[in-house]
Each structure stands twice: as C-alpha cells, then as structure tokens.
Amino acid sequence: MPITLPMKVQTIYLKTMTKLSVLLIISLLAFCRCNRQPERELPAFNLLLLDSTTVVNTGNIQPGKPVLIIFFHTDCEYCQRETEAIINNMNKLQNVRFYLVSIDPLSDIRFYRNYYHLGKFKNIVIGRDTGWYLPDHYPIKSTPYMQLYDKEDRLRGIMTGAIQMDTLLEKIKEL
Numbered sequence: 001m002p003i004t005l006p007m008k009v010q011t012i013y014l015k016t017m018t019k020l021s022v023l024l025i026i027s028l029l030a031f032c033r034c035n036r037q038p039e040r041e042l043p044a045f046n047l048l049l050l051d052s053t054t055v056v057n058t059g060n061i062q063p064g065k066p067v068l069i070i071f072f073h074t075d076c077e078y079c080q081r082e083t084e085a086i087i088n089n090m091n092k093l094q095n096v097r098f099y100l101v102s103i104d105p106l107s108d109i110r111f112y113r114n115y116y117h118l119g120k121f122k123n124i125v126i127g128r129d130t131g132w133y134l135p136d137h138y139p140i141k142s143t144p145y146m147q148l149y150d151k152e153d154r155l156r157g158i159m160t161g162a163i164q165m166d167t168l169l170e171k172i173k174e175l
Contacts, residue, residue, distance in 0.1 A: 042067060042153035045133035047101060050110050050126065058099065063153045066175050069099045071134045071145040074108040078162045079144045083116050085165040090121060096172055100126040101134055150175045 044059025061067060072079035083100075086093060100118070102109050106128055118124050134140065138147075141160065148157040148171055157171050 040155045042149050042155075043069075043133065043137065045129060046131055047099065047125070047127040048106070048130045050106060050113060050128075052106055056125065056127065061097070061099075061153070064151055066096045066151060066172060067099065067149040067153065068096055068172075069101060069134075069147045069149075071101050071129075071138075071140055071143060073143050074102060074104045074112045076143045078142075082144045082146075082163065083112075083118075085168075087116060087118075087121075089165055089169065092169060093172070094123065096123060098124040100124065101129045102127075103129050103132055103135065148172070148175075 042058060042061060044057055047056045047058060048054075049056060058069070070079075070082070072082075086098065098121075102112075109126060109128055113119055113126050118126055129135075134145070138145070144160070144163075146157075146159040146163065146168075147155060148159070150156045156175060159168070159171075
C-alpha cells in the first residue's frame with residue numbers, strides 16, 4: 001500500500017523543492033556569468049565616413065598596428081583638448097591608428113574635422129556611429145571614451161574623461 005503524506009507535509013516538501021530548484025538555477029547562471037570572458041577583441045561596427053556614403057566596418061581593420069577608438073562629442077571640452085593633445089604629439093603617435101567615433105550629426109563632425117585639420121593625418125579616421133553601437137554596448141558615462149587595442153587587436157585599456165597625454169603615451173609605449 002503506497003504511503004500518502006499529509007497535505008501539510010506535501011506542501012512543505014513542494015515549497016522546499018521549488019526553493020532549491022530556484023537556488024540551483026541562480027547558482028548555475030552565476031557560475032556561467034563569472035566564467036564568461038568580457039569582449040576583448042576589436043569590436044565590429046559600421047562607421048559612416050564624412051562623405052556620407054562610405055561605410056567602414058571596424059571588423060575589417062587589419063592587425064599590425066595599435067588602434068585607439070575614441071568615442072567623442074563635438075561639443076565636449078575634454079574631447080577637444082584630447083584631440084589637440086593628439087595632434088600636438090602626432091610625431092610620437094605615427095604608428096597608432098585612430099578611429100574618432102561620434103553619434104553627433106555629420107555636419108557637426110565635419111566641422112570638428114575641419115577645425116582641427118584632421119583630414120591631413122593618414123592615421124586618423126573620423127565618422128559617425130549611425131547604429132549607436134558603442135553607446136549601446138559599452139558603459140560610456142563620460143567622453144572622451146577611449147579603447148586601446150594592441151597590434152593583434154586585443155583590448156589593452158579603457159580610458160574615460162580627461163586623460164593626460166603622458167599617460168596615453170605610456171600605455172601606447174607598453175604595447
């Protein structure tokens with residue numbers, strides 16, 4: 001004859017098993033999340049160049065030189081200072097490929113490029129992130145937001161806000 005448990009015992013058993021199941025699921029999710037590596041390679045996203053027709057996908061950047069992606073706003077004072085510092089130190093930064101990325105209107109980005117004469121530097125690409133990839137995928141809380149990648153396109157550092165040029169040069173030198 002099968003043993004039947006009183007209804008109160010059955011209820012307690014079901015509640016306990018439910019709690020244990022939820023705890024097991026949470027533990028498994030936490031374990032999986034802890035072991036997942038953050039995105040460490042150069043992200044692939046589309047960058048609309050200032051001719052408003054050419055699109056560059058950053059996933060097609062060839063390895064071999066360090067890459068610095070700079071997310072900026074054209075009216076950001078720190079971004080403007082950083083741009084000036086990069087231009088003033090370009091002799092030390094010839095080997096770095098710069099990708100200046102903004103979500104501002106193309107007309108504002110064009111003005112920025114022309115104001116700082118960025119078109120004369122072969123190692124600077126400037127354009128608009130039309131898909132808002134960077135702000136949607138990274139915790140950008142202030143600008144400039146910079147991601148430094150080594151010659152093999154591996155993430156080597158993230159810098160935000162006003163960065164001293166000496167600090168940036170030292171990080172690049174470490175690559």
